[in-house]
Amino acid sequence: MTTRAGANIRLCRCFILAILGLARASGQTSSPTSIFAPASTPAKSIYGFSLFVLAVTAVIFAVVCGMLIYAAVKFRSRSGEDQKEPLQIYGSDQLELAWTVIPVLIVIVLFMTSARIIHAVQDARMPAGTIEVTVIGHQFWWEYQYPQYGFVTANELHVPVSDPSHPTPTFLRLLSADTDHSFWIPRLAGKTDLIPNHPNNTWIDPHETGTYLGQCAQYCGTQHAKMLLRAVVESRADFDRWVSDQRQKANEAPDAQAEEGRRVFNSTACINCHKVSGSVANGLFGPDLTHLMGRETIGSGAAQNNAANLRAWIQNPAAIKPGVLMPSMKLTDKELDAVTAYMLTLR
């Protein structure tokens, strides 16, 4: 009996190690969006908790599955056996009490640990030095407002790295301009929805610099799939430099072609939706283009931001991102070249 109990414990231990190993391995399979590679306090709290839940469920699985396999194999009817019916057993009060009480205890433990993490993540207070960003979800792109610094940008969130000993977290206020969206960068935090007429909050405090990826996690319409998230985490100095750049007005057009592009841009419907700070373009429906070339991607991550893609995008956005709300403006080739040249000056 003792050896069997020992074997069972060893089996359980193997299971837990296997699960943890799997968790680690999937964290390291170079997926930039793995929930098992946390880099910020909320994601780390969830990660620790998730390992605990995985361990508990692994033990339950090992025990119950072991019983199932044992019963299914051991008590199978064998050919050549007598055809007598087995002993008819109707139940056992002791056993049934046991397998009621043990799950109750497991539920209590899991509830208490959940409640602790929920409180720690959801009810966290903003320390001094917090960066505040208002995130507005649109079909199908992200608007980022920095009210402390007085500028607006789109699709690429910049935040400073947060040293755990002197945390400078970023608190995000989540709003929606149209339908439901969800903000999910798995390595930084769990997801929180952006719901129209229902402001939400979440926070991150990335501990390492780098680019963190994610995407909209609540179905929001045709192009839900290409509403990608990028968060650039920089050193404080780099972040401050980026902020001061963002606060500048757009550059003057340096050459004739760009100047022509600006004229085309300002005299078509582009300006109804897009803003270029310091010009007549003041639209608010689409992304702010004042510092477009500071971003790595266009179309909320649909394509790399380079001259060829920009030109293709302006010519017909739906070819790159079908379902996008930006229409094709039916520009001539010359106008396209000019507008692209103008866009390339928006640094």
Added chain:
Amino acid sequence: MASESVPISGSIHLERESGRTWLETLHEWVITVDHKKLGLMYIGLALLFLVIGGIEAMVMRLQLAVPHAQFVSPEVFNRMFTMHGTTMIFFVAMPVMFGFGVYLVPLMIGTRDMAFPRLNAWGFWITAFGGLLLYFSFIGGDGLYGAGGAPDVGWWAYAPLTSPAFSKGHSTDYWTIALLVAGFGSVATAVNLVATVLSMRCPGMTLGKMPLLVWMYLVMGGMVLFTITPLTAAQMMLMVDRYLGGHFFDTQAGGSAVMWMHFFWIFGHPEVYVLIIPTFAFISEIVPVFSRKPIFGYPIMVAATVGIGFVSMSVWAHHMYTVGMASYSNAFFVLTTLSVGIPTGIKIFNWLGTMWGGKIRYSTPMMFAVGFLFQFLIAGLTGIMLGAAPFDWQLGGSYFVVAHFHYVIVGGILFSLFGAFYYWYPKMTGRLLDETLGKWHFWLFLIGFHLTFDFMHIPGLLGMPRRIYTYEPGRGWEVWNLIVSIGAIVQTIGTLCFVFNLIWSYFRGKKAGNDPWDAWTLEWSVASPPPVYNFATLPDVKSRRPLWDIKHPEDPDWKYE
């Protein structure tokens, strides 16, 4: 054993009438109020929609097999997942569960029909009409706007995506009205099931002597009455919004998107239990018969079922951990959600207790039942992970959730349903399903299922959200998605074996006799298929296993109950 049939007083055998034209036969099926014919029609309707919903799933899996695939456009993909979910829940799972219920419950409680036979017919036809209405959207959804087609708002149709500003044309209206009328059908049949169980039982069958299946259908019927109602209310409000200028869910005018979520999920979560409780019912009949032992702990099984019924009404907001509820609300729903695991765990242990010490015969129904137990265990454990709110903040809305609920619905509900088909098909048609084809079906479907849904968890853990028509390369999702799609093909082949088996065995299957499995409940005392009036004189039962008492007069159950 198949040749031994145990007559119980009052079983009658009618000769099949012959010489009718096909038109007369069709007419008879259209006007019938016989619970057996209606049950079969419910099941037939569900099988038809199962094939359609399966094709929609295959379209999605082909599109997602590789990143940046262009097999279908995003618009088509979004319609596919909306129609797949809506079809599978409302026009496959619900009708098939009602079908087995209206077929089996009167037979198992020893009566001649449902309490309200004509209401039964109405419930079936209105449900079928709802299904046709939903699919008519492919033709009529465009409306005058030239936009739309089939609905593309997701099967839970979150506001404000359903408001006229975002959903032009009539696709959402077809979705709304289809579910509204099908919901009336569900309520009608649920009323009927509850009334039948409460008032039509044969002499001697007290509540405590009903087969577990009947208990579980009683709970399921009661739950349908409480869960369909908020869905119907929400659909009405949505129609008021769309046609009469209401603002219930119109966020641009101060309406609340979150209110739709509450309405939808207070229907949506108990709905899962509405579907899984009949599943438990099948397992609670199949496992004892093939283990040759009575169900272990009958009273606590009944208590656990009723307990699940009540607790499942208070867990709905675990679908909403990410919508910004207060921390104490989230904690409350963690507690209620995890609590459902207690009665569910009791059931799993009691099924194991039933197998323990038995002589298990591995006919196809039992193989599917063991598959169910294994997969339902895993589905329950991933359910614990999702029920714990902090973990859900990462897992919710990802492919992990998709894998979890398909584990419940395919690995749990569909497996036990296949078991139920193999178990009761001989009663319904008079012929056994072919065992060799059945084993092919089981193993192919098992392998396909695990290829698809085991590996579907992983992209979720690696950050892949659901409902995306394509995905970016380089996120570690490619290989898993390819395996998942290959598994879907294997499942399709397994399902084709099943469909072929259904048709082939109807004509060529082995004759079943009254009682091919040597079972114990009343439906096996009558001919296969049962005569129109089931029982010429009503049976008189003394225990939960009336046929056991007859087969073992020296050791009857009623001595111990």
